[in-house]
Amino acid sequence: MSAQVRWGILGTGKIAKAFATALKDTPDGVLAGVGSRTLEGAQAFAAQCGGAAYGSYDALVQAGDVDLVYVGTPHPMHYENVRMALEAGKGVLCEKAFTVNRRQAEELVALARDKKLFLMEAMWTRFLPAFAEVRRIVASGEIGAVRQVSADFGFKADVGPEHRLFNPELGGGALLDLGIYPLSIAAALQGPVTGVLAQADLGPTGVDEQTALVLRHAGGGMSVLSCSLRARLSSELTVAGERGHVRMNTMFHRARSVTVALADGTARTVDTPFLGNGYVHEIMEAQRCWRAGEIESPGMTHADTLMLMGVMDEARRQIGLRYASDND
Structure with a gap:
């Protein structure tokens, strides 16, 4: 070697x-x-x-x-x-x-x-220091039992219909390109998804330009997630428990700090710098x-990937989005 x-x-x-x-x-x-x-x-x-x-x-x-x-x-x-x-x-x-x-x-x-x-x-x-800190905070019990994760990821895509983001032949659409981010983190925090409700705006090329998901997890918690190719979303992620919440600040996929806010009014911020470009x-x-x-x-298992692909399959079924590969 x-x-x-x-x-x-x-x-x-x-x-x-x-x-x-x-x-x-x-x-x-x-x-x-x-x-x-x-x-x-x-x-x-x-x-x-x-x-x-x-x-x-x-x-x-x-x-x-x-x-x-x-x-x-x-x-x-x-x-x-x-x-x-x-x-x-x-x-x-x-x-x-x-x-x-x-x-x-x-x-x-x-x-x-x-x-x-x-x-x-x-x-x-899933491997960023910010996410590791969120998991540590959740495991410590500081915010109480986690009941809900809320997250979004989106921007205004100033590209034409032939671009991969909007081209169905290239797997275009907000869900597969952007929605997978909050979906993956939500599942990592709350466990496998057992129920899916999806809504979407389908654009002229037939792909989803915006999608929203409400999920039920095996542990009993819920997640409210959205993604968009038409709106500049905040792209933050918040994990809420019975005694407070922890937020991955700025854009969660590039978070350099997390903030804990408790029901008693106290709050603190933890710096979580990452190496290179993340x-x-x-x-x-x-x-x-x-x-x-x-x-x-163990941080991104085969079972995790299969579960997430299954969730997106079901979401696409509900919003009426199919790709050529679905027919093979």
Whole structure:
């Protein structure tokens, strides 16, 4: 096993560049190569971010000096890309949403387990220091038994209908791209979802431009969540208990502090700085798991991913949103 964990990045978009940036701040992590559908695309990425350039996704996953593959392509490509990497014997960190639907996710999880290879959804917010502090506060009993989580995530997307955010062929829509963030955190805090109510605004291209979810969790608590591609939401997350609440400040997926406010009027704020651009923490966890020979992370298990994909399948059923992959 090499001294450094050698990463291959599959895809050359904005999220792939953010991941490459994070690798520069990650202990023992190094960018070994990048794969694109064209050699020119890979070379342009490598010139900016480093690593070797591969003119196809298959060439990247077959590379002998790549230990782990980060999949940063659009949602509908995840199933094919992750399968390709697993078949090549590589562990995989796959960007959210993990796949388009639960059926695809089940097949990939089964393959990873059969091959005993590491596989994790890249839900980086679960590994931020702010979230660890929220969990510590909740576990301490300071705010009492948790009864409700409220969270939103949204912005005004100033892009055309052909952009992946609005293009149904590219898995467009607010739920899969943005809603997965508050949904994942809510489930991490309150347990599996046992009931879903969904409402949405469907836009001209047929995808959801705004979606709201009311969830019931196995532990008896509730979550009220929303996401939007049309409104600049506060993007904060609040966990409310019987004696007070704790809030992940500013945008919860980039929270550098959390605030506890109790029913007696007292409040305090805890600083929770993160490394680099925030992705560093999930990369460190993936590397830890891979080095230990683990096939999943306790912080983002296969069961977590399957449950979340199932919730989004049900939400899409209720709002009338289907993708081509649902018909396979």
